[in-house]
Amino acid sequence: MDGSEKKMTFSTACEKIKQKKIRILVKCDIANFYDRLNLHRLESILSSLNLDKKLVRLLNELLLFWANRDSYSLPVGSNASRILAETALIEVDNYLLSIGAKFCRFVDDFRFFAPNAHIAHYWLTQLIERLWLEGLTINQRKTKIEDVSEIVQDAAEESIDRDVKNIKTKNKKEPVKIIAGYGGVIPTKLREFSESEIEKFKNKSPDEIYKKIRSKKLAEPEDIKEFIKATISRKRYDYFTKFPELSELFPQFTPYLVDILVKYGEKMPKNKRELIRDAFASKLKDNQRLPEYLVIAIVRLLGNDFFRDKDTLLQVFRGLRRNASAYVGRALLEALENQVSRNEVLEIRQYFSHADSWEKRQIIKIVDVHLSKDEKRPWLKNVRIQESKDLFLSEYIKPSK
Helix, strand or coil: CCHHHHHHHCHHHHHHHHCCCCCEEEEEEECCHHHHCEHHHHHHHHHHCCCCHHHHHHHHHHHHHHCCCCCECCCCCCHHHHHHHHHHCHHHHHHHHHCCCCEEEECCEEEEEECCHHHHHHHHHHHHHHHHHCCCCECHHHCEEEECCCECHHHHHHHHCCCCCCCCECCCCCCEECCCCCCCCCCCCCCCCCHHHHHHHHCCCHHHHHHHHHCCCCCCHHHHHHHHHHHHHCCCHHHHHHHHHHHHHCHHHHHHHHHHHHHHHHHCCHHHHHHHHHHHHHHHHCCCCCCHHHHHHHHHHHCCCCCCCHHHHHHHHHCCCCCCCHHHHHHHHHHHCCCCCHHHHHHHHCCHHHCCHHHHHHHHHHHHHHCCHHHHHHHHHHHHHHCCCCHHHHHHHCCCC
């Protein structure tokens, strides 16, 4: 893209940043977009636009010829290629609009304009999950999030393209890199601290670190890690009640925070555990469209002995959308395994015919554990007959001796 095109395209983004409600800017693009663009999917998208199907077919044949029949890769450089590349992401645009995302795009460059960090992370994660359906991923190295609430008006355009000019802000903040999903720079499990780390953070005040975190509209990953280390090193487990708020400021930390709560739950007073449980449970009960990895983490917490919340887990299970990941269903069933009554087992059992294979195995396990031999025998026998083609499921019902 040339400079004039980019300047014109991002003029809308500059105006967005100047709006009072815009606090957070997310910048990302797609990794190796032109090389990974699926030509058959592009053909399907063009056909869905009510274009002349004969011309669409001829265009696809030409692109396949240039790609050596490889089904991937769009020529780089020409205006025609740019138009096709823009078209390839129309359905992604429509999805983002359907969830209320505020964004602009030039080919594969996205800019999201969010009122807070939580929504910024949510929109980015939804983009990542939607791109996955197209066989695409974001460029993690170039994915950044910035606090633009104090941006100087004249610096709005520079903030859009930091690689061209340095942004002029009042405090010259560096952008925070975020990698959404399961991988990346944010830990998901707590490792034991070394003696030197414990001694180092014993002298740091969790309260001061937390005030520093809350003074910013955008939490820094290193500040959160420092707060956690100081809290654990000084055995100030009462500060764990701040975890639900931290998960709002930086949602990707949620699995890590949950792991800490699970490992240190017994060291906390019951009333503090209940505050934490209720705060995280509300995220599920509010029917938020949470990314899968956040749902899994919260479900894990509510299934833990010290933070049990059977009512919330059952509520989420009953309202589970059929397009939800089977992993979410399996996680809910695993969390409920040691909490359910006989009546609830019978209710869960009714879900069996609609369940995924992984969910079915967990339902069988719950039935096997909680129902008497006489009550479960006929049902298990029927399942063995109906699911005879599933060898793993058959072995799950009656393991080989």
